[in-house]
Amino acid sequence: MTCPQANENSQGSTDFGRLPERKPASGITVLIIGAGVGGLLACLECWRQGHDVRIVERSASRMQSGDGFTIGSSALRAFRNWPEMEDEEDRIAMNMWVSWHKINGEKISGPGPFELHAGNVKDDTVEPPKVHRHSRPKFHKMLSKQVERTGTTIEYGKRVKSYFENIQTNKAGVILDDGNIIEADVVIAADGVGSKSSQVTMGHEIRARPTGYSIYRAAFPVELALSDPVVAERFQVLENGKFVAEMWMGDGVHAMFARSEDEMSWALNYPDREVGIESWSALVDPKTVLKTTANIPGWADVADRVIKATPKEHLHDFKLMWREPQPCWTSSGGRVVQIGDAAHTFLPSSGNGGTQAIEDAISLAACLHIAGKDNAPWATRVHNKLRFERVACLQKLGVVNHELRNRSSNADVSQTMPVGLLGSWIWSHDPERYAIDNYGKVLAHLKNGTPFQSTNIPPGHVYKPWTIDELLQAKESGKEIELDGDWD
Numbered sequence: 001m002t003c004p005q006a007n008e009n010s011q012g013s014t015d016f017g018r019l020p021e022r023k024p025a026s027g028i029t030v031l032i033i034g035a036g037v038g039g040l041l042a043c044l045e046c047w048r049q050g051h052d053v054r055i056v057e058r059s060a061s062r063m064q065s066g067d068g069f070t071i072g073s074s075a076l077r078a079f080r081n082w083p084e085m086e087d088e089e090d091r092i093a094m095n096m097w098v099s100w101h102k103i104n105g106e107k108i109s110g111p112g113p114f115e116l117h118a119g120n121v122k123d124d125t126v127e128p129p130k131v132h133r134h135s136r137p138k139f140h141k142m143l144s145k146q147v148e149r150t151g152t153t154i155e156y157g158k159r160v161k162s163y164f165e166n167i168q169t170n171k172a173g174v175i176l177d178d179g180n181i182i183e184a185d186v187v188i189a190a191d192g193v194g195s196k197s198s199q200v201t202m203g204h205e206i207r208a209r210p211t212g213y214s215i216y217r218a219a220f221p222v223e224l225a226l227s228d229p230v231v232a233e234r235f236q237v238l239e240n241g242k243f244v245a246e247m248w249m250g251d252g253v254h255a256m257f258a259r260s261e262d263e264m265s266w267a268l269n270y271p272d273r274e275v276g277i278e279s280w281s282a283l284v285d286p287k288t289v290l291k292t293t294a295n296i297p298g299w300a301d302v303a304d305r306v307i308k309a310t311p312k313e314h315l316h317d318f319k320l321m322w323r324e325p326q327p328c329w330t331s332s333g334g335r336v337v338q339i340g341d342a343a344h345t346f347l348p349s350s351g352n353g354g355t356q357a358i359e360d361a362i363s364l365a366a367c368l369h370i371a372g373k374d375n376a377p378w379a380t381r382v383h384n385k386l387r388f389e390r391v392a393c394l395q396k397l398g399v400v401n402h403e404l405r406n407r408s409s410n411a412d413v414s415q416t417m418p419v420g421l422l423g424s425w426i427w428s429h430d431p432e433r434y435a436i437d438n439y440g441k442v443l444a445h446l447k448n449g450t451p452f453q454s455t456n457i458p459p460g461h462v463y464k465p466w467t468i469d470e471l472l473q474a475k476e477s478g479k480e481i482e483l484d485g486d487w488d
């Protein structure tokens with residue numbers, strides 16, 4: 001696998017725009033499975049750290065689907081290393097504020113900046129938090145274009161059937177659907193929910209079970225929504241030029257409606273006792289959604305008007321599933337490593353799926369750089385240890401916030417605000433710096449058992465393994481889910 005150096009592609013052209021300085025070649029060959037947010041960022045960061053990278057994706061072409069997600073400061077900071085992308089990220093981010101509402105649409109508070117709910121900015125040497133809401137397809141396009149600018153080709157139409165590693169040859173690899181085999185020093189499984197790599201990390205598939213909720217999600221051209229005057233009147237641009245994401249909260253349901261310059265997006269989280277499928281491609285007719293909203297007491301007409309304006313091919317029904325935190329993201333020989341949703345899934349209420357996939361990518365590429373080719377398997381294990389407790393804390397927050405948002409529509413807004421979603425331990429984290437500062441300590445911990453305490457988790461929190469059952473039992477018996485330490 002060869003990869004061109006900065007400013008030179010395989011055709012010898014120099015038309016790559018502004019690329020970051022690339023570190024000297026590490027000699028480590030890296031194969032990435034999945035060109036989602038995690039895989040694409042891993043491709044870029046591995047390139048920047050001097051690794052020899054290749055990326056394959058099962059889809060026939062770049063994916064256009066999905067609505068919006070939020071990306072936080074800890075991930076956005078990474079774009080400073082990518083000047084072209086830093087400009088583009090800022091340009092395509094939705095220029096959005098947020099307001100809070102009862103489930104009948106009545107306003108409780110806002111609108112104000114997302115960052116308004118940030119935890120105390122305790123250290124004024126750290127720049128304040130940013131939260132950018134993005135259209136997933138646009139964000140994805142930006143990352144894919146940047147990968148191409150490095151001279152790396154995203155190999156579409158290659159579906160991985162299984163993963164393997166060979167301790168004797170010091171290689172790992174994948175078998176594709178067509179029987180072809182691809183090998184590398186390190187294989188990064190960035191193939192999302194239900195990754196085939198679990199067979200080599202856990203020895204079995206990771207069990208998922210229904211939360212009892214599903215989420216209808218849609219994003220479509222804004223003019224289709226605004227052609228209804230009632231919708232146009234409700235979703236106006238603020239005087240300061242900002243658009244508003246309205247968060248509606250009720251008993252067992254919560255919803256979000258957001259209008260940007262060119263897109264209307266909405267999501268409705270509702271109780272769903274049927275066993276459905278966890279898929280971003282499952283479509284649903286707006287008429288089916290209207291049957292659900294007909295049973296929501298007080299549901300506002302304007303919301304139904306937005307639903308009616310939604311084209312069927314833009315409307316998804318996504319089953320929300322629980323998965324226990326999985327501490328092991330690497331194969332026994334350390335040559336296969338999972339990142340992003342393949343390693344840890346989040347409920348949308350955590351607002352962290354994209355951000356944590358990006359943090360993983362940065363951390364892993366940096367660990368491989370520090371370790372060097374001969375120690376690459378240690379890099380993946382150190383990365384796993386550096387990241388696991390942080391991610392498990394964020395998964396726990398997703399459960400807490402999921403419960404809070406489904407509280408009574410009469411609740412005080414302070415009781416329904418996301419907990420700790422913008423605690424400074426989340427947004428001020430720098431995954432590359434953290435890897436550099438802690439690599440040696442974690443390596444000593446793994447090799448010799450010397451103590452290591454994570455510092456990328458809530459201050460004062462001592463991580464204890466938890467299970468979904470424990471959290472749900474606490475909820476059933478009316479107890480608050482324990483969040484010791486400073487999560488805000």
Ligand SMILES: Cc1cc2nc3c(=O)[nH]c(=O)nc-3n(C[C@H](O)[C@H](O)[C@H](O)COP(=O)(O)OP(=O)(O)OC[C@H]3O[C@@H](n4cnc5c(N)ncnc54)[C@H](O)[C@@H]3O)c2cc1C
Nearest residue numbers: 034036037038058066067069159160191192280340341353
């Ligand atoms: C089509 C789609 C739409 C989404 N829409 C939203 C949304 O609207 N809102 C939101 O919050 N989150 C959405 N997500 C999830 C969100 O993008 C992720 O939670 C987050 O970005 C973490 O990214 P990831 O790279 O770990 O996983 P993903 O973004 O899921 O990427 C995984 C990639 O791996 C590829 N892949 C899977 N299996 C194989 C295989 N066997 N061989 C080769 N390639 C494989 C997939 O095609 C995909 O490109 C969506 C994901 C997908 C795939």
